Amino acid sequence: MTDEKGPKIEAEIDALTVKAIAALHKMAAEGAAGLSSDMTRKLLDHIAKLQAVE
Amino acid sequence: MRKSIEVVMAEELGLADVLAKGASDEREVTLLVVTLMMMLYTHRHLKDDVFITEARAVVNGLQNDALPLKGLGPLLNGSEDEATALLTETSVMGMKWSVQRDVNYRYSKKAEDRFMSYFFETYLFAVFGLSAEGRAFIM
Numbered sequence: 001m002t003d004e005k006g007p008k009i010e011a012e013i014d015a016l017t018v019k020a021i022a023a024l025h026k027m028a029a030e031g032a033a034g035l036s037s038d039m040t041r042k043l044l045d046h047i048a049k050l051q052a053v054e
Numbered sequence: 055m056r057k058s059i060e061v062v063m064a065e066e067l068g069l070a071d072v073l074a075k076g077a078s079d080e081r082e083v084t085l086l087v088v089t090l091m092m093m094l095y096t097h098r099h100l101k102d103d104v105f106i107t108e109a110r111a112v113v114n115g116l117q118n119d120a121l122p123l124k125g126l127g128p129l130l131n132g133s134e135d136e137a138t139a140l141l142t143e144t145s146v147m148g149m150k151w152s153v154q155r156d157v158n159y160r161y162s163k164k165a166e167d168r169f170m171s172y173f174f175e176t177y178l179f180a181v182f183g184l185s186a187e188g189r190a191f192i193m
Contacts, residue, residue, distance in 0.1 A: 020170055020179050024180060036079055050184040
């Protein structure tokens with residue numbers, strides 16, 4: 001991959017990741033995750049930990 | 055195969071607590087494992103590899119079992135028909151490879167939005183996007 005494409009791809013991944021996290025919280029809030037609250041909470045907690053590390 | 059996937063999820067994704075027996079519903083853990091398996095092997099979807107046929111059997115077993123209606127949270131709030139309809143719309147339960155394959159091989163905004171309407175798939179993507187290893191892989 002060329003150096004000039006790197007920042008653009010990184011920005012796209014950033015935007016998609018933000019969109020994914022927002023979608024997860026929306027599904028959880030609307031009860032649309034299709035999962036138990038325990039599993040949903042564990043997975044969202046895991047995402048929060050990763051965001052804290054980032 | 056499942057064991058290998060579980061090791062990856064526990065060690066690389068830090069999901070040991072989620073996968074621990076008794077920590078979560080066994081069925082949900084199975085679905086999460088199968089979802090990652092499908093992601094890793096989207097290019098093999100027509101090959102009927104043993105691990106795919108085994109995963110499909112597991113998924114079919116879950117669908118045929120009355121128990122999957124339990125532990126699926128919001129699904130329980132509707133009627134059994136509604137719950138069954140929702141289950142068949144869930145990528146893993148229906149083994150809908152197109153949810154994962156379309157964003158890889160026939161990308162569109164619609165495919166992206168569809169992918170992000172499935173919790174496990176979206177979750178795994180977010181983990182990838184937030185991980186240093188995932189970014190290093192792309193870059």
